[in-house]
Amino acid sequence: MTTGVDLGVPSTQAIRSDEDVVRVRQLVRTTAVAVRLSLVDQTKLVTAASELARNTLIYGGGGSAEVSTVSDGRRRGVRIVFADEGPGIPDLDLALTDGYTTGGGLGLGLSGARRLVDDFDIWTAVGEGTRITITKWSR
Amino acid sequence: MALSAEQGDRLAHLLTEHAERLTSRWTEIVAGSLRGRLSRAELARQVQELHRALIDAGRQGVSDLADEHGGELRAVLSELSTNRARQGFSATETAISVFALKDSLLELMEDEKGDNTLRDFVAYSALIDQMGLFTFETFVRARESLIADQAEQLLELSTPVVKLWEGVVAVPLVGTLDSARAQVVMERLLQTLVDTGSPYAIIDITGVPAVDTQVAQHILKTVVAARLMGADCIISGIRPQIAQTIVALGIEFGDIATKASLADALRHVLRMTGVETPARRPRRES
Amino acid sequence: MERVPILKIGDILLVSIQVDMSDQTAIQLQEDLAERIVATGCHGVIIDITALDIVDSFVGRMLSTIASISKVLDAETVVVGMRPAVAITLVELGLSLNGIRTALNVERGMELIAASRADEWDEAADDEGTETTATA
Known part of the structure; x- marks a missing residue:
């Protein structure tokens, strides 16, 4: 691996601006290539990361994305943790509904991203922030 | 049950001194289990390669198969078991190639009993067990990738555009x-x-x-x-x-x-x- | 900030997106394109996304908006060159790109625009009772 992304050593990208969202996409792409996700799976993962990174920036007021490669013994995968210390999500069920938006978007960010990955885990507390963990496994 | 440096040395010494006798006995036992499905010459070559790698590992003071000095030995073992898997041998038939060393080593050591013999043999035996397990694992992995490849080929074949x-x-x-x-x-x-x-x-x-x-x-x-x-x-x-x-x-x-x-x-x-x-x-x- | 270039070829504006756009770049493109349509009086816009390895909901929305804006300005928008992996992902994401016409490549996109312009000419010609030689 020449990308410097090793199993267990996460790379962290701060999300403070528009350009950072682009950097998150590129970091996720390199990592996905390194663990040999299929082209379609790479595309799904990068798209999901793009949605969530933008959410972190717009709704969370900025934060970070931590990208690491993981293994469950049989398969390898990419795990990304998006964390912010923003206002949190008051009604999670509502936020995960297709078409629901408070930011004037299409409302596909959270629900769409969830469909694009294998594991989706979300923790949120009002006034404390939001932490979303996604994983995509190689087939 | 790690091998001490002196034990590693003694193992290398033992293997070198009785190289001829050991490898021929070793080859014989393996050949018996494979019932002629692999040529004697091929088998002898594999055994000699393993033998050589084991001597090297012993000289470098290998204490555990997983440590840095075991690298060459692991490579030889994994090549052996991958080949066997691809040639369609069973897991047992593959593992015997390694375990046969134990029998031939025991015969040898019985003739040269000394103060440390029992202790040494137990340590060698543990190393051979590790080698056997490693072979087994590589074998399974090789088989799995073989099956995955075949499934993929089948998929390609069955979906023409x-x-x-x-x-x-x-x-x-x-x-x-x-x-x-x-x-x-x-x-x-x-x-x-x-x-x-x-x-x-x-x-x-x-x-x-x-x-x-x-x-x-x-x-x-x-x-x-x-x-x-x-x-x-x-x-x-x-x-x-x-x-x-x-x-x-x-x-x-x-x-x-x-x-x-x-x-x-x-x-x-x-x-x-x-x-x-x-x-x-x-x-x-x- | 990077800017996406807009080329004018005959009666068509060609936008070939070659970079991983930041959201700002996407918004800028949307504005630039509206201005260029008016300035050039072009009746067709082709957006080539062959080089894009992902289209997320933001870019998807930008494409829809561009299509709507150009419609208002009497120009037809065709998005061309979407990669299979991108299309599969968009379907999974639930983005349908409503109101956007698509074609496999730039050539097909130009045919599509030519054909729909020809239809409009046909209608206009029929009203006057004259023959036109437009081909699709």
């Missing part, structure tokens, strides 16, 4: 469609559309015995994805039972064009692209 006409490609699907295969079909079809610049695709499911919700969803998603790319899909060859299933499952085919046969679908596409077809002319004249 053919060009029917200028700008028209077709996928004749035959056999049971599971989710994985449906996904492969979808990706290959869409890629072919790009490669050939074809704006029309026909998915023919005459040869598909049954459709479940998931497979129907995959076909629907393919059609929608093709549309996003600027191509039209037509589904042909829907059997009566499948039509009933589709309706019973409540799957919406919406405005997707469906035709009874591949021929009908092709005629439909040609008509849309403005090519005259024989079936159309008489109707127009009447």
Whole structure:
């Protein structure tokens, strides 16, 4: 691996601006290539990361994305943790509904991203922030 | 039960001094278990290679197969078991190639009993056990990748995408469609559309015995994805039972064009692209 | 900030997106394009996304908006060159790109625009009762 992304050593990208969202996409792409996700799976993962990174920036007021490669013994995968210390999500069920938006978007960010990955885990507390963990496994 | 440095040295010494006797006995035991399915010369070469790697490891003071000095030995072992797996030997037959060393070593050490013999043999034995387990693991992994490769080849074979006409490609699907295969079909079809610049695709499911919700969803998603790319899909060859299933499952085919046969679908596409077809002319004249 | 170039070829504006756009770049493109349509009086816009390895909901929305804006300005928009992996992902994401016309490549996109312009000419010509030689 020449990308410097090793199993267990996460790379962290701060999300403070528009350009950072682009950097998150590129970091996720390199990592996905390194663990040999299929082209379609790479595309799904990068798209999901793009949605969530933008959410972190717009709704969370900025934060970070931590990208690491993981293994469950049989398969390898990419795990990304998006964390912010923003206002949190008051009604999670509502936020995960297709078409629901408070930011004037299409409302596909959270629900769409969830469909694009294998594991989706979300923790949120009002006034404390939001932490979303996604994983995509190689087939 | 790690090997001490002196034990490693003594092992290397023992193996070097009685090289001839040891390898021939070792080869003999392995040959007996494989019943002539591998040539004696080939076997002797493998045993000698292992023997040499083990001596090197012993000299470098290997204490555990997993440590840095065991690298060369692990490489030889993994090559051996990968080859055996590909040649179709069983796991036991492969592992015996390693465990046979224990018997030949025991025979040797019984003749040269000393103060440390028992302790040494237990330590050597533990190392050989590690080697055996490692062989076993590599064997299983090699088999798994073999099976995965074959499954993939089968998938490729069973999903041809053919060009029917200028700008028209077709996928004749035959056999049971599971989710994985449906996904492969979808990706290959869409890629072919790009490669050939074809704006029309026909998915023919005459040869598909049954459709479940998931497979129907995959076909629907393919059609929608093709549309996003600027191509039209037509589904042909829907059997009566499948039509009933589709309706019973409540799957919406919406405005997707469906035709009874591949021929009908092709005629439909040609008509849309403005090519005259024989079936159309008489109707127009009447 | 990077800017996406807009080329004018005959009666068509060609936008070939070659970079991983930041959201700002996407918004800028949307504005630039509206201005160029008015300035050039072009009746067709082709957006080539062959080089894009992902289209997320933001870019998807930008494409829809561009299509709507150009419609208002009497120009037809065709998005061309979407990669299969991108299309599959968009379907999974639930984005349908409503109101956007698509074609496999730039050539097909130009044919599509030519054909729809020809249809409009045909209608206009029919009203006056004259023949036109427009071909699709």
